[in-house]
Amino acid sequence: MSKDEIEQKATLSRQEVARWLADLAKAIESGGTMQVSLTGPPVTLELPEEFRCELEVEPHGDTVELEIELTWPRTRARARHDAPTAATLARPE
Structure with a gap:
């Protein structure tokens, strides 16, 4: 993992995942900038x-892994840690 990469992992309830994904969808729909975080x-x-969107489903024995990947070119700015945002997506409480 490079110094610019961030990986966060958390265990969430079904309701928390649904709320987190809904907030992500709203932020993407609104455009501009967003803050994203799990932990x-x-x-x-x-x-x-x-x-560019990619969907991957991988069965692994007793578990299933679902990966949703969104890719886009860096244009004006790279990921930042403290800039003002239009939407904030954090782990549901």
Whole structure:
């Protein structure tokens, strides 16, 4: 993992995951910037008008892994840790 990469892991209830994903969808729909976090300090991202999307489902014995990947080019700014944002997406409480 590079110094710019951030990985966060958390165990959430079904309701918390649904709320977190709904907040993510609203932030993407609104555009501009958003802060995203599960467990640590939020990361600020500038959002594009278009994303490259990838969906991957991997069964692993008794578990299933679902990966949703959104990719977009860096344009004006890189991920920042303390900039003002239009939307904040944090772990549901």
